[in-house]
Amino acid sequence: MPPTPRFDRLDALRGLAMVWMTAFHFCFDLSYFRVIAQDFYRDPFWTWQRSAIVSIFLLCAGAGQAVAVGQGQTSFRFWRRWGQIMGCALLVSIGSYGMFPRSFISFGVLHGMALMLILTRFGFSRLPDIALWALGAVAIALPFLVQHPFFDTRTTNWVGLVTHKPLTEDYVPLLPWLGPMLWGFALARTEAVRDWMRRPLPGLTRPLAGLGRWSLSYYMVHQPVLIGALMGARQLGWI
Structure with missing residues (x-):
């Protein structure tokens, strides 16, 4: 079967999120090694950046599913791609x-994405766009309206209706994060957005598209490389 055409602008948007994520994680690692003093868990400057990066990833994942369908x-x-995502999610948990x-x-983000992709591909993709926009809004709003201690355990907090954020380094539950994925799916089915995605990329942004095509591989290696580099720098007395 011949390869299906790609949308370079969608890949480039994903690549831009990867660059932003790398800068964010580098700053996080500097804080972990006590090179800088920042609160990545409570300072809005950092928490809002994290939310924006995850939102872009999930918007792109939803749009990618719309293109695939x-x-x-x-x-x-x-299922081959899903297995790669789920396998990487398990490696992230172990590491x-x-x-x-x-x-x-x-x-975290890969665990959440694996669940949301199944729900979107085999359930929500059959709905009209207006329903996807409405359900996305409900998914985003629901955790702010409904919380219960039942969802505070590690085996149930994946739903997202927690009374407090769990003690974990990355947390991307079904709610509210299903919302951006559903909106991405609906966006990619609109003709105006599809026309935008079909347009050629400006030359300087083409490397972002290449990065976006290898997003999962890059995601898995970027933190070990950053942490390894900082550990080496510490051993050499540079930091």
Whole structure:
């Protein structure tokens, strides 16, 4: 089967989020190594950046699913990619447990994305756009309106209706984060957005599209590289 055409602008948007994420994580790592003093858990300057980065990722994931459905992507290709995401999510949990045993990642962005992709592909993709916009708004609003202690445990906090943020280094529950994915799916089905995605990229932004095509691989290696570099710098006495 010939490869399906890609939308360079969608890949570039994902690549831009990867660059932003790298800068964010580099600053986080500098704080972890006590090179700088920043509160990444409570300072709005950092928490809002995290929310924006995750939102872009999920918007792109939703848009990518809309493109895949429109191009007739087979279930085999979907499940192959899903397996890669879920396998990487498990590696993130294992790796974070080694570094942060008390606050390891049990339901981070890859875990959340894996669940949301199934729900979107095999459930919500059948709905009209107006329903996707409405359900996305409900998903975003619901955690601010409904919380219960039942959802505060590590086995139930993946839903998102928690009374307080769990002790974990990355937390992307179903609610409210399903909202951006549904909105991304609805956006990519509108003709104006599809026309925008089909346009060629300006030359200087083309590397972002290449990065966006390898987003999962890049996501998995960027933190080990950053942390390894900072550990080396510390051993050499540079920091």
